[in-house]
Amino acid sequence: MEYVQIKSIEDPLFAKLHKTMQEVFPPEEVLEYSLWEEPLKDPTIRVFLAVHEDEVVGVTEYRYNKELNVAMTDFTIITKEGLGVGPFLAKKRHEDLMNLAEEHDLDLIGMFAEIYDPYRAADHSFGGIKVMDPFVRREVLSHLGYQRLDFPYVHPAWTNEGEAVKELDLCFLPYKENIHSLKASFVRDFITTYYGVLSNKPPEWQSMIDNLNKQTDILLKPL
Template sequence: MEYVRIASIQDPLFKQLHNLMKDVFPEEEVLEFSLWEEPLLDPTIRVFAAVHEGEVVGVTEYRYNKELEVAMTDFTIIAKEGLGIGPFIAKKRDEDLKQLAKENGMTLKGMFAEIYDPYRAKDHSFGGVKVMDPYVRREVLSHLGYKRLDFPYVHPAWTNEGKAVQELDFCFLPFQETDSLQASFVSEFIQTYYAILSNKPAAWNEMISDLEKRDQISLLPL
């Protein structure tokens, strides 16, 4: 299996990758094809395909913020069972982030991730791919060491229509031992992350306002 970075929408693998995203994720979670052109050119945004016999069987997107010394897993897709795609992607992603941290003189504090709460989000079949089931994905993140940040989380839909996407938890994988994060650190990262979207829902603005009134955000088990 190959771990191939996708850096252009002209890459033949990107069409496979984007179609896979549309098959697996809800519409509001998928950025339109042409709008990927600029993000793919950003060196801080890393999009990789797991390629098996010429077919994209897994995808991961993640990024790093040099100023805040933190990373974010945007999404991971595992399209087929029985190939060891999940461990393969996790290992390769970890190697890539360690190399990036070294090249940029960073000491990464950890990695953020969004995860559906399957007890609230009951209607996401993720294209019928069993390994993408919200219960499975949540347990995988828990085993990797992710913790749930203790605040009600919403995010703006990637369609930029101003819709609030809920039924999600915002999580963090600390690379150093800690049981909380500064609320200002969490707020700054979220605002930076969603800066590309101009149409923010009221619920998102209220969430940011509430974060700015707090000091620490506890990290709880998933």
């Protein structure tokens, strides 16, 4: 299996990648095709495919924030079972991040990820791909070591129409020992930077940010 980076929307594999995203994720989670042009040029944003016998069987996007010394898994898609695509992507993603950390003098403290709460988001079929089921995905993140940040989380829809995307938890995978909570200001700074590209924020988003401003620490809880 090959780990193949996508750096341009002109790459023939990008069209297939974007179509796969549209088939798997709800519309509010998918950035419009042409708007990928600039993010793919950003060296801190990493988009890779798992290619098996010339077939795309998995996708992952992730990034790092040098100022905050933290990473984020944007999404992972597995389209074919029985090949070990999930472990392959997790291993390659971690290796790539550790290489980048060494190259850019980063001391990454951990990685954020968003995950649907299957008890609130049971209607998401994720294109009928069984391994993308919300219950399965949540258990996978738990096994990888992710924990849930204990606060009500929403994010602005990637359609930039001002819709609040709910039914999600923001999670964190510590790379350091004895991390049981994160500073609320740190969480706030990360998500405001992460969603800074979207100009149309819903009222629920601003309310969440206001609440984070009033808190000191956010506990990490089991998924």
